Amino acid sequence: MKKVFLLLTAALWALTACSSGSSGGGNIFSKVKVELTTGKAGGISDNGATLHASVDITEASSKIANVWFLTGMDSEKVTSKGAKTDAGKLDLDEGAFSGKFNAEVKGLKAGTKYYYTAVVQVDGKTFFGDVNSFTTTGSGGEGGGGGETQQITIKTGASSNIKENSASLSGTITIPSGMDTPVFGIMFAAGEEPSGANATKVPASQIDQQGNFTISATGLTPATKYYYKAYFTEGSLDKVGSTADFTTASISVSTMPASNIDMKTATINGKLTTLASVSSLSPEVWFLWGKGLVTLDDLKSGGTKAASTIGQDGSFHADLSGLTGGYTYHYVAVTKILGKEYYGSVTSFKTIGPEVTLTISDPSVYGADFANGISASYTVVRAGEGSLKCGMLYCSHSFNPEQGIPSDAVVTDPVTVSGTSFSKDFHNLPVATTCYYAAYAYYSDDLMFFSPVKSFTTSEVYVNVTLNNTAANITANSAEVTGLVSTNLDPPSTIGTHFSVLFLYKEGSMTDSEFKSWTIEAMLNTSAPIKFAPYSYNIISGMSTGGSWTAQIKTTFPSKLNANTSYTVGAVAIYQKTTKDPVQYQYFFSNRMSFTTTN
Numbered sequence: 001m002k003k004v005f006l007l008l009t010a011a012l013w014a015l016t017a018c019s020s021g022s023s024g025g026g027n028i029f030s031k032v033k034v035e036l037t038t039g040k041a042g043g044i045s046d047n048g049a050t051l052h053a054s055v056d057i058t059e060a061s062s063k064i065a066n067v068w069f070l071t072g073m074d075s076e077k078v079t080s081k082g083a084k085t086d087a088g089k090l091d092l093d094e095g096a097f098s099g100k101f102n103a104e105v106k107g108l109k110a111g112t113k114y115y116y117t118a119v120v121q122v123d124g125k126t127f128f129g130d131v132n133s134f135t136t137t138g139s140g141g142e143g144g145g146g147g148e149t150q151q152i153t154i155k156t157g158a159s160s161n162i163k164e165n166s167a168s169l170s171g172t173i174t175i176p177s178g179m180d181t182p183v184f185g186i187m188f189a190a191g192e193e194p195s196g197a198n199a200t201k202v203p204a205s206q207i208d209q210q211g212n213f214t215i216s217a218t219g220l221t222p223a224t225k226y227y228y229k230a231y232f233t234e235g236s237l238d239k240v241g242s243t244a245d246f247t248t249a250s251i252s253v254s255t256m257p258a259s260n261i262d263m264k265t266a267t268i269n270g271k272l273t274t275l276a277s278v279s280s281l282s283p284e285v286w287f288l289w290g291k292g293l294v295t296l297d298d299l300k301s302g303g304t305k306a307a308s309t310i311g312q313d314g315s316f317h318a319d320l321s322g323l324t325g326g327y328t329y330h331y332v333a334v335t336k337i338l339g340k341e342y343y344g345s346v347t348s349f350k351t352i353g354p355e356v357t358l359t360i361s362d363p364s365v366y367g368a369d370f371a372n373g374i375s376a377s378y379t380v381v382r383a384g385e386g387s388l389k390c391g392m393l394y395c396s397h398s399f400n401p402e403q404g405i406p407s408d409a410v411v412t413d414p415v416t417v418s419g420t421s422f423s424k425d426f427h428n429l430p431v432a433t434t435c436y437y438a439a440y441a442y443y444s445d446d447l448m449f450f451s452p453v454k455s456f457t458t459s460e461v462y463v464n465v466t467l468n469n470t471a472a473n474i475t476a477n478s479a480e481v482t483g484l485v486s487t488n489l490d491p492p493s494t495i496g497t498h499f500s501v502l503f504l505y506k507e508g509s510m511t512d513s514e515f516k517s518w519t520i521e522a523m524l525n526t527s528a529p530i531k532f533a534p535y536s537y538n539i540i541s542g543m544s545t546g547g548s549w550t551a552q553i554k555t556t557f558p559s560k561l562n563a564n565t566s567y568t569v570g571a572v573a574i575y576q577k578t579t580k581d582p583v584q585y586q587y588f589f590s591n592r593m594s595f596t597t598t599n
Contacts, residue, residue, distance in 0.1 A: 030060070030061060030123040030124070030125060031059045032057065032058070032059050032060040032061070032062075032095070032122055032123045032125060033057070033058045033059055033243070034055065034056070034057050034120055034122065034125075034127040035055065035056040035242060036053065036054075036055045036118055036120050036127050036128070036129040037053060037054045037055070037118075037129055037130065038051075038053050038116065038117050038118040038129035038130045038131070038132045038151070039051075039052030039053050039054060039100070039102075039118075039132075040052060040132070041116070041132065041134035043104070044134055044135075044136060044137060045136065045137060045138075046108075046110035046111075046136055046137050046138035047106060047107060047108045047109070047110060047136065047138075048104060048105055048106040048107070048108055048136075049104075049105055049108070049114075049134055049136065050102055050103070050104050050105075051069045051071070051085070051087075051102060051103055051104075051105055051116055051118070052100060052101075052102045053067070053069070053087075053100065053101055053102070053118030053129055054099070054100045055067070055090070055097065055098075055099070055100075055101070055118075055120055056097070056098045057090070057092060057095075057096055057097040057098070057120070057122060058095065058096050059095055059096075060092055060095040060096065060122050060123055061095060061123055062092060062095075062122050062123050063091070063092050064089045064090060064091060064092060064122075065089065065090040065092060065097065065120055065121065065122035066089055066090075066120070066121040066122075067087040067088060067089070067090055067101045067118070067119065067120050067121075068084050068085060068086045068087050068103065068118075068119050069084070069085045069087060069103050069105065069116055069117065069118055069119065070082030070083065070084055070085075070116065070117050070119060071083050071085060071105050071108075071114055071115070071116045072114070072115055072116075073112065073113065073114060073115065074115070075115040075131055075133070075234070075235070076234070076235035076236070077235075078115045078116065078117055078131055079117055079128055079131070079235075079237060082115075082116070082117070083105075085103045085104075085105045086103065087101045087102065087103035087118075088101065088103075090120075092122075101118075108136050109136065110136050110137065110138025111135070111136060111137070111138045112135065112136050113133055113134070113135045114133060114134060114135070114136065115131055115132070115133045116131070116132055116133070116134070117129050117130065117131045117132070128237070128239075130151045130152065130153065130239060131151065131234065131239075132151045133151075151176065152173065152174065152175050152176065152179065152182065152232060152234070152239070153173070153174045154171065154172070154173050154174075154184065154230045154231065154232050154239055154240065154241045155171060155172045155173075155230060155241045155242070156171050156186075156228070156229045156230040156240075156241035156242050156243065156244050157169070157170030157171045157172055157212070157214075157230065157244075158170055158244070159228070159244065159246040162246055162247075162248060162249060162275075163248065163249055163274075163275040163276040164220075164222040164223075164248055164249045164250070164251055164274055164275060164276045164281060164337075165218065165219065165220045165221070165222065165248065165276050165280060165281060165337075165338070166216060166217060166218045166219075166220055166248075166276060166280075167216075167217050167220065167226070167246055167248065168214050168215070168216055168217075169186040169188065169202075169214065169215055169216075169217055169228050169246075170186075170212065170213065170214045170215075170230075171184075171185075171186055171204070171212075171213055171230025171241060172210070172211045172212050172213070172230070173207065173211045173213065173230070173232060174211050175211070182232045182233055182234055183203055183232065183233040184203065184204055184213070184230070184231065184232035184233070185201060185202050185203035185204040185213070185215050185230070185231065186201075186202050186204070186215045186217070186228050186229070186230055186231070187199040187200065187201045187202075187228065187229060187231050187238070187240070188200055188202075188217055188226050188227065188228035188229075189226065189227055189228075190220075190221065190224050190225070190226050191224070191225060191226075191227075192227060193227055193243060194227055194228060194229060194243075200217070201231070202215040202216070202217060203215070220248050221248065221338055221340075222248050222249060222250055222251045222337065222338070222340075223247070223248060223249070223250040223251065224247065224248050225245055225246075225247045226245060226246055226247070226248065227243055227244070227245045228243070228244055228245070228246070229241050229242060229243045229244065249274075249275050249276075251272070251274065251335065251337055251342045252272070252273040252274070253270060253271070253272050253273075253333050253334070253335045253342045253343065253344045254270065254271045254272075254273065254333065254344050254345075255268075255269075255270055255331065255332050255333040255344035255345050255346065255347040256269035256270055256271050256315075256333070256347075257269065257347065257349070258331070258347075258349035259317075260319075261349055261350075261351060261352060262351065262352055263323070263325035263326075263351055263352045263353060264321060264322060264323045264324070264325065264351070265319065265320060265321050265323060266319075266320050266323060266329070266349055266351060267317050267318070267319050267320070268287050268289060268306070268317060268318050268320060268331045268333075268349070269315065269316070269317045269333075270285060270287065270308070270315070270316050270317065270333025270334075270335075270344060271314055271315050271316075271333070272285065272310060272314035272315075272316070272335050273314055274314060277312075278310060278311075278312055278313075278314050279312070281337050281338075282337070283310060283335045283336065283337045284335065284336040284337075285308050285309070285310045285316045285333070285334065285335045285336075286305055286306060286307045286308055286318075286334050287305070287306040287308065287318050287331050287332065287333055287334065288300065288303035288304070288305060288306075288331065288332050288334060289303055289304055289306060289320065289329055289330065289331035289332075290302060290303045290304055290329065290330065290331075291324070291327055291328070291329050291330075293330050294330055294346070295346065296332060296343060296346055298330075299330065299331070299332055299346065303331075303332075306318035306320065310335075316333070323351050324351065324353075324444070324447070325351050325352060325353030325354060325384065325447075326350070326351060326352070326353015326354060326355075326384075326444075326447045327350065327351055327353065327447065328348050328349070328350045329348060329349055329350075329351070330346055330347070330348045331346070331347060331348070331349075332344055332345070332346045332347070352382075353382070353384065353447060354380075354382050354383055354384030354385075354443050354444075354447070355380075355381035355382040355449070356378055356379065356380055356381065356388065356441045356449040357378065357379045357381060357449070358376055358377065358378045358379075358390075358439045358440075358441055358449060358450065358451035359376065359377050359378075359439075359451055359452070360374065360375070360376045360377075360392075360437070360438060360439045360451040360452070360454055361373075361374060361375040361376070362374075362454065362456065363426075363456055365547050366426075366429075366456055366458060366547050367458065367459060367487075367488035367489060367490070367547025367548065368431045368432070368458055368459050368460060368461045368462065368487075368488045368489050368547070369427070369428060369429045369430070369431055369458060369461075369489055369490050369498070370425065370426060370427050370428075370429060370458075370489070370490035370547070371425065371426040371429065371435065371456060371458075372425045372426075373423060373425070374392065374423060374424050374425070374426065374437065375421055375422070375423040376390065376392065376421060376422055376423070376424075376439035376451060377420055377421045378390065378417070378420060378421065378422075378439075378441055379420070383443075384443030384444060384447075385443060385444075386443055386444075387416045387443075388416070388417055388441055388442075388443060389414040389415065389416055389417070389441065389442055389443075390414060390415060390417045390422050390439065390440065390441045391411065391412040391413060391414040391415065391424070391439070391440055392411075392412045392424045392426075392437060392438065392439050392440070393405060393409045393410060393411040393412065393437065393438060393440060394409065394410055394426060394429075394435050394436060394437035394438075395408055395409040395410065395435075395436060396408075396430055396433050396434065396435060396436070397436065398436050398453065398455075399436060399453065400453070401438055401440065401448075401450040401453070402450060410426075411440075412424055414440075414442075417441075427490055427498070428490075428498065428579060429458050430458065431458055431459075431460065431461055431577075432457070432458055432459060432460050433457065433458055434455050434456070434457045435455060435456055435457070435458060436453055436454070436455045437453070437454060437455070437456075438450050438451050438452065438453045438454070439451040459488055459547065461487075461488070461489060461575060461586065462486075462487060462488045462548065463485070463486070463487040463489065463573045463575065463588035464485070464486045464487070464588070465483065465484075465485045465501065465553075465571050465572070465573050465588055465589070465590035466483050466484050466485075466590055466591060467481060467482070467483035467569065467570070467571055467590050467591055467592070467593050468481070468482050468483055468593065469591075469593045470593070470595075471569075471593070471595035473556075474595055474596075474597060474598060475597065475598055476561075476563035476564070476597050476598050476599060477560065477561045477562070477563060477597060478556060478557050478558070478561055478597075479556075479557055479561065479567075479595050479597065480554065480555070480556045480557075481503060481554070481555055481557070481569050481593070481595075482552060482553065482554045483552075483553050483554075483571055483590060484540075484550060484551070484552060484553065485501055485537070485550070485551050485553050485571075485573060486548060486549070486550040486551075487499070487548065487549065487573065488547045488548040488549075489575055491539065491549060491551075498575070498576050499573070499574070499575055499576070500535075500573075500574050501535045501537070501553055501571055501572070501573050501574070502532045502533070502534065502535065502571065502572055502574065503532065503533040503534075503535055503555040503557075503569060503570075503571050504518060504530050504531070504532050504569070504570050504571070504572060505530070505531055505532075505533065505557065505567050505568065505569045505570075506529050506530045506531070506567065506568050507529070507562070507565060507566070507567055508566060508567075508568065509566075509568055509594075510530065510568035510570065510592060514530065515530075515570050515589060515592060516587075516589050518530060518572065518587075519585070519587070520574060520585055533555045533556075533557055533558065534555065535553045535554065535555045535571070536553070536554055536555070537551040537552065537553045537554075538551060538552045538554075539551040540552050553571065561597050562597065563597050563598065563599055564596065564597060564598065564599050565596065565597050566594060566595075566596045567594060567595060567596070567597070568592055568593075568594045569592065569593055569594065569595070570589060570590055570591070570592040570593075571589075571590040572587055572588065572589050572590070573587070573588040573590075574586075574587060574588075575587075575588070
C-alpha cells in the first residue's frame, strides 16, 4: 500500500506541477507569468545549508504567493519526492513581485550530495526552478566547494526567417562541464502558451560553442500568432525558458488583369505572392467568373469555377471560351492553402464586341400630337453576328438609355436595315409636352447601341372647322355640303379615329345649345333628332413647320332626307385625347348652315 501511495503522490505532483517558468493545473484562466531561478546554496555545514532563489512574478490575480524548497538525494525525483522546506509567503503588489527568498534546511547527513529546487505557487499554479546541488561538509564528504552548484540553464532566443508556413526559432543552453547533455529544443503552440499536449516539440540537432541553437518550425498556418519557448528535458520533466511569440506571414493572392481578350475568348490571370516556396505551400488555385456577377458574394454563389495550375513564380491563369462579344465579365483569383481559402479582389474585363454608332435628326415637322420625318444614321464599326436591327424610342422625360430603357418609354418595333439610315414617324404624342427620343440598333437582343438623346416640344391643340353656307347638288332627298378644316393634329390618314370629322344635321332648326352639347355617345341613340353623316377629305395644303394642315371636307347626305324640307347642318372635329379607359375626347364645332330639299 505504501508503494501505491507513493506512486499516486508522484503522479499527482507530475499532473499539477510544471517546469521552470511555466505552470500546470490551477486556474486555467490565469495569465500569471513566473521567472524562477534556483540560487546557490550557502552556509553549508555537516547537517544543513541555506537555500536561495530569485523570482519575478507578473499578471497574477492572487495577492500572495507561497514559496518553498524541495530537497533530496536523487536529482530525477527531487521535484516529485523531495522533502519540503517552507520559505514563507510573498506579498504581491498588484499581481507582481520581483525579489529573492531563502530557507534553512536542517537534519542532513554529513558528506552527502543533495539536490534541491525552488518552488512558487500562485493562482493555483505551481512553478519549479532549476535543480541545483550541494554537498554537506564532514567525514566522507566531497566538500561544499564554498557553495558552488552545478546546473543547466536554458534561455529562449529570437525568431527569424518567418514565412507563411515556417519560422526559425532559437535558444541558448548552458551545460556545466562534466554533465550529460540533455534533450533540448523549442516547444511552440498556436494562439496559446505551449505546454503539455498542446505543444509541438522540436529537439535541436546542433549547438555552437556558446550554447546557441536554432530549430525550424514547419507546417504552420499563415497569418497566425504562435508562442514558443526553449526547453530541456531532465528526467520526466521539461525545464523551460521565458515565452516569446511571432506571427506567420499572410497569404497574398492578387487578381491580375485579363489578357488575350477577343470577342469570344479571354485569359484571366492570378498571382500568389509568398515568402515561402510555392511548392512548400501546396496551394490549390482557381478562378470564379461570370457575367452580371459584380460582387465577391455574387461570384461565390453563382460564378463558374475555372481550374488552374500554379507556376513556381506564383502565377496562374485560365483560358475562357464561349464568351459573348461586347459584354463585361467579372472574375476573382482564389487559392486554398492548408484547408483555408484566400480571395483576391474582384476584377472585370470586357470582350471585344460589335460596335455601331448612331446619330438622330430633328423631326422634319411636328404638331400637337405627332412628329414626322425623324431620321437616324448609323455606321457599323465592327459587325456582329446576324442582321442589324434598328428602331427608335421616346418618352416624356429625359433618360440615359445606356443605363436602361425607361419602363414608360414607347419603343418602336425593330426593323432589319440595310444602307446607312432609316426614318420613323411618332404618333399619339402627349400635347404641349417635351418629348425625348433616341435611335437604337443591335445584333443581339441584350446588347444595344444608342444615339444621343434629343428632344422637341409638341404644341397646343389647334382646330378650326368652317362650312360653306350654300349646299350643292340638292335634290328631294339628298344634298352635298362642303367646308374646310385646319389643324395641327395628326392627319386621319395616319391615325384613324384619333382625329375625325362628323357632319351633324337636323330637320328644321338646330339651336346653339343643341349643337354644342352633342357628344360622341349620342351616336348610339338612333332616335335622337340630330343625325350624323361621315365625311371625306382632301388635304389642299401640306404640313407647315408648325405641323398644321388644311383639308377640304365634304359629305353627301344619304337618300333619307324628306322632300321640300328645311335642314340645319354643322360639323364637329373630334380629337381623342386619351387611348386608355376612360377615353377622353375634345370637340371643335363649326358654324351652322341650312338648305331645303326640292319637291
